[in-house]
Amino acid sequence: MEEDVITPDLNESSELVEVDSDSEESQVVMYDYLFNVIIVGDSGVGKTDLIGRLCDEAYQTKFVTTMGMNVESHTLCINDKKIKLQLWDPSGSEKYLHLTKKYFSNASGIIYVYDVSYARSFHNIVKWMDLVGENTDANLPKVLVGNKCDTGRRAVTKEQAERLADASGMIFMETSAISGHNVTQVFSSLCQVMIPLYDKKFPLEQ
Numbered sequence: 001m002e003e004d005v006i007t008p009d010l011n012e013s014s015e016l017v018e019v020d021s022d023s024e025e026s027q028v029v030m031y032d033y034l035f036n037v038i039i040v041g042d043s044g045v046g047k048t049d050l051i052g053r054l055c056d057e058a059y060q061t062k063f064v065t066t067m068g069m070n071v072e073s074h075t076l077c078i079n080d081k082k083i084k085l086q087l088w089d090p091s092g093s094e095k096y097l098h099l100t101k102k103y104f105s106n107a108s109g110i111i112y113v114y115d116v117s118y119a120r121s122f123h124n125i126v127k128w129m130d131l132v133g134e135n136t137d138a139n140l141p142k143v144l145v146g147n148k149c150d151t152g153r154r155a156v157t158k159e160q161a162e163r164l165a166d167a168s169g170m171i172f173m174e175t176s177a178i179s180g181h182n183v184t185q186v187f188s189s190l191c192q193v194m195i196p197l198y199d200k201k202f203p204l205e206q
């Protein structure tokens, strides 16, 4: 039986208007870009915590595996432009892969996450790339993230990760969801690649 799938809003048009109905007085929020970003990687690498750190500046120490898919939104401001990110956070567990795959074709950008202290999660990035590659444009902007750089336990060197990132046209960064190190930078760097691609695809009329 098919599982319910939330369909991402794909209308990435500029100057969109969002009504925030959760606030006491509904307020109109303007943004210039809307991007769907999917964050993938093995279970336990810290995908949900990276999003939590970005959106709430909070960190959850207890591991609660994502059931299926979460979605959060967050707005960044870059060069006076408001960029709304819809952050799709699938479980890394194999049992949800059939569900996760349905979202790839709607992505504007991909973040691949591994755990710097766990080599297997790095080696599995290639599997995640194959899975994403089957369902997306090869030129999709992407970032490779080595999370948990705070642990002091290193099983993957920066050089290994840089080699993979260079060979696959990805930006590479190490992060910590605990300290917040590089977390905002990951998302803003991805935006810096997504924005010119979007502007080229949908040029403003003169």
Ligand SMILES: Nc1nc2c(ncn2[C@@H]2O[C@H](COP(=O)(O)OP(=O)(O)OP(=O)(O)O)[C@@H](O)[C@H]2O)c(=O)[nH]1
Pocket (backbone or CB within 6 Å): 041, 042, 043, 044, 045, 046, 047, 048, 049, 050, 060, 061, 062, 063, 064, 065, 066, 067, 090, 091, 092, 093, 147, 148, 149, 150, 151, 175, 176, 177, 178, 179
């Ligand atoms: N030391 C350290 N631990 C982290 C960091 N980020 C996440 N963790 C821990 O790693 C565990 C898993 O984090 P999650 O964010 O739930 O992992 P996930 O990738 O979303 O896992 P799934 O939802 O199962 O796919 C939790 O116990 C977190 O506390 C980090 O930067 N440093």
Ligand SMILES: [Mg+2]
Pocket (backbone or CB within 6 Å): 047, 048, 049, 064, 065, 066, 089, 090, 091, 092
């Ligand atoms: Mg999760």
